[in-house]
Amino acid sequence: MTASRTDEIRSTCPYCGVGCGVLLRPDAHGGLSVRGDPDHPANHARLCSKGLALAETVGLSHRLTAPQIEKQSSTWDEALSLVARRFSETIAEHGPDSVAFYVSGQLLTEDYYIANKLMKGFIGSANIDTNSRLCMASTVAGHKRAFGTDTVPQTYEDLEEADLVVLVGSNLAWCHPVLYQRLIHARKRRGTKLVVIDPRRTATCDDADLHLAIAPGADVPLFNRLLAVLHDRGLADKAFLRNTQGYEDALAAARQDDPAVTGLSELQIAQFCDLWASTEKVVTVFSQGVNQSTSGADKVNAILNCHLATGRIGKRGCGPLSVTGQPNAMGGREVGGLANMLACHMDIENPRHRRAVGDFWSAPTMPAHAGLKAVDMFRAVGQGQIKALWIIHTNPAVSMPDAASVRAAIASCPFTVVSDITDATDTARLADVLLPASAWGEKEGTVTNSDRTISRQRAALPAPEGTRPDWAILAEVGRRMGWETEFDYGSAAEIFREYAALSGIAGEFGLDFDISGLSGLSDLDYADLAPTRWPVCRAKQGGRFFSDGRFFHTDHKARFVPVSYRRPAAKTGPRYPFRLNTGRVRDQWHTMTRTGLSPRLSAHLAEPFIEIHPHDADRLNIGPAGLVRVESPIGQAILRARITDTVQCGQVFAPMHWTGETAPAARIDDLIAPACDPVSGQPESKASVVRLEPF
Numbered sequence: 001m002t003a004s005r006t007d008e009i010r011s012t013c014p015y016c017g018v019g020c021g022v023l024l025r026p027d028a029h030g031g032l033s034v035r036g037d038p039d040h041p042a043n044h045a046r047l048c049s050k051g052l053a054l055a056e057t058v059g060l061s062h063r064l065t066a067p068q069i070e071k072q073s074s075t076w077d078e079a080l081s082l083v084a085r086r087f088s089e090t091i092a093e094h095g096p097d098s099v100a101f102y103v104s105g106q107l108l109t110e111d112y113y114i115a116n117k118l119m120k121g122f123i124g125s126a127n128i129d130t131n132s133r134l135c136m137a138s139t140v141a142g143h144k145r146a147f148g149t150d151t152v153p154q155t156y157e158d159l160e161e162a163d164l165v166v167l168v169g170s171n172l173a174w175c176h177p178v179l180y181q182r183l184i185h186a187r188k189r190r191g192t193k194l195v196v197i198d199p200r201r202t203a204t205c206d207d208a209d210l211h212l213a214i215a216p217g218a219d220v221p222l223f224n225r226l227l228a229v230l231h232d233r234g235l236a237d238k239a240f241l242r243n244t245q246g247y248e249d250a251l252a253a254a255r256q257d258d259p260a261v262t263g264l265s266e267l268q269i270a271q272f273c274d275l276w277a278s279t280e281k282v283v284t285v286f287s288q289g290v291n292q293s294t295s296g297a298d299k300v301n302a303i304l305n306c307h308l309a310t311g312r313i314g315k316r317g318c319g320p321l322s323v324t325g326q327p328n329a330m331g332g333r334e335v336g337g338l339a340n341m342l343a344c345h346m347d348i349e350n351p352r353h354r355r356a357v358g359d360f361w362s363a364p365t366m367p368a369h370a371g372l373k374a375v376d377m378f379r380a381v382g383q384g385q386i387k388a389l390w391i392i393h394t395n396p397a398v399s400m401p402d403a404a405s406v407r408a409a410i411a412s413c414p415f416t417v418v419s420d421i422t423d424a425t426d427t428a429r430l431a432d433v434l435l436p437a438s439a440w441g442e443k444e445g446t447v448t449n450s451d452r453t454i455s456r457q458r459a460a461l462p463a464p465e466g467t468r469p470d471w472a473i474l475a476e477v478g479r480r481m482g483w484e485t486e487f488d489y490g491s492a493a494e495i496f497r498e499y500a501a502l503s504g505i506a507g508e509f510g511l512d513f514d515i516s517g518l519s520g521l522s523d524l525d526y527a528d529l530a531p532t533r534w535p536v537c538r539a540k541q542g543g544r545f546f547s548d549g550r551f552f553h554t555d556h557k558a559r560f561v562p563v564s565y566r567r568p569a570a571k572t573g574p575r576y577p578f579r580l581n582t583g584r585v586r587d588q589w590h591t592m593t594r595t596g597l598s599p600r601l602s603a604h605l606a607e608p609f610i611e612i613h614p615h616d617a618d619r620l621n622i623g624p625a626g627l628v629r630v631e632s633p634i635g636q637a638i639l640r641a642r643i644t645d646t647v648q649c650g651q652v653f654a655p656m657h658w659t660g661e662t663a664p665a666a667r668i669d670d671l672i673a674p675a676c677d678p679v680s681g682q683p684e685s686k687a688s689v690v691r692l693e694p695f
């Protein structure tokens with residue numbers, strides 16, 4: 001390991017799922033300098049614009065430093081006692097399913113673990129869900145259906161060893177920039193072919209050999225055609241297929257789909273299939289364009305079906321790779337942060353798993369069924385079924401679909417607690433109790449990135465007086481609810497050891513997530529923990545899964561999932577003729593509570609906008625930089641027009657970052673209907689319908 005300067009502290013970037021290592025050096029004025037960690041396997045010293053601007057986003061001006069009850073400052077003792085009492089009373093009167101936690105991929109694994117333990121093991125409900133539901137839930141569902149567990153088989157190095165990389169629904173150049181830099185670097189060295197499948201011509205297409213501007217939501221028929229072509233060319237790997245089930249059914253379903261619905265020409269489809277079929281080392285990267293869809297899980301399985309059919313999985317430079325949006329979306333999945341999972345990839349509806357976790361925790365009760373997923377959770381809040389709600393490090397008042405209804409639901413909830421580092425969010429303003437949390441750069445814990453690498457986040461700055469780490473807040477509420485011994489933690493290291501020991505049970509059940517080799521870390525070992533790819537146990541250390549043809553269903557065989565095209569839930573028509581796609585811009589993150597503090601980042605794209613094709617703008621008499629009223633069946637927004645042929649005729653694109661604080665009329669999620677994938681519960685954020693008119 002390259003020595004960092006002695007005054008530098010190794011940590012991890014708090015933004016995207018690439019999980020870049022950073023070296024932090026505190027200055028004498030309470031600030032930091034930040035550079036990329038040359039020894040971190042995710043980035044090897046690289047950082048993108050957001051990582052490089054991290055130093056501009058620390059500081060105390062925007063921080064919440066004392067709890068608030070009904071907008072009045074209070075002591076911690078008053079606030080925590082009130083939270084514990086109101087949750088206990090609500091549970092006693094209405095049962096455990098009358099309360100809920102909505103948490104975040106911004107949480108560190110240790111925080112996530114305690115939240116999950118408190119809700120599932122002690123409150124006795126599975127009503128804990130996370131904003132990862134908006135991000136990667138379709139991938140989780142697709143992985144579980146195919147592999148038996150939520151396993152990411154590939155690593156970032158595979159991108160550099162592939163001869164063909166297919167990016168599906170991913171603007172990697174803007175959304176995972178360092179991974180994109182690694183890919184382009186490798187492409188220059190070895191001539192990697194690059195295919196981008198995306199309705200928009202994004203910055204990622206600049207380097208592509210082939211851009212397939214697919215119709216929104218039509219990925220399943222494209223990959224179904226590929227599966228049929230692979231079979232017809234005799235490329236199905238007969239030996240590998242012995243490790244699988246359901247190939248013939250998946251193939252039959254694939255043949256039923258009409259690839260014409262992709263909007264691509266036969267020639268384009270043939271070019272894609274030829275490239276894929278003729279290249280052994282192919283990595284298919286997929287992201288939100290696949291996940292944020294009412295057929296998201298099916299899209300994932302359509303991709304996995306092609307890799308399974310050819311045995312192109314779990315090998316060097318060869319397999320499917322989902323890239324997560326958030327810094328700890330993977331850690332959240334691993335601790336069971338989703339309402340339908342248990343910790344360490346165990347299943348909430350499996351009685352043996354449930355009993356084992358309950359025994360390990362000495363839990364008085366464990367829920368036998370999945371809890372409410374994000375959209376259903378806020379619907380239940382609005383309908384009065386959830387009477388006490390705790391929202392941690394996320395801003396659902398503007399980031400959930402049908403955000404106006406979510407704001408109304410939170411406002412109507414009898415008791416809402418919000419933990420955050422600031423009171424200046426739309427969600428924080430709706431809180432009955434506001435709890436000031438420690439921020440990135442001040443707290444200790446771990447995160448897991450998109451290729452299963454666990455990295456430390458470390459404190460480089462003192463936490464402002466009055467703030468506390470999330471695990472400590474959650475554990476204190478657990479103690480005040482009566483579980484004093486079970487939530488008696490003194491450090492993040494202690495929680496990590498317990499979590500790692502619990503994962504050994506998952507290993508005994510034959511599951512993938514086993515880091516029991518880290519359960520004996522001393523405090524010093526934990527402090528020094530270097531980036532480590534799981535699993536870490538006696539049976540296996542890091543590396544790849546599935547190269548041995550063994551999967552995690554009970555018979556160790558992978559499953560093909562027969563999938564067929566389903567169009568997006570909302571239909572375009574005379575009243576709403578445009579298809580609205582949403583996404584990120586290069587230099588902002590989520591609802592801008594951190595990146596919005598950096599003048600440098602705000603200079604890239606300074607205000608909310610909507611991209612409109614020149615023909616459509618002309619027809620509607622919308623001029624460059626003109627204001628546009630955008631109306632969907634459930635809401636409206638006013639946005640600045642960017643007239644560009646990067647979007648197709650009949651389609652528009654708007655970023656999702658701007659919120660009530662910065663631009664009240666530009667809340668994109670007020671336009672998005674809460675239609676969800678029936679398998680994953682993930683909302684369809686990329687295929688709404690809208691009408692446009694000059695404002």
Ligand code: SF4
Pocket residue numbers: 013014015016017018019020043046047048049050051052176177178179
């Ligand atoms: Fe941070 Fe992602 Fe940029 Fe890396 S690529 S510096 S993790 S935002």
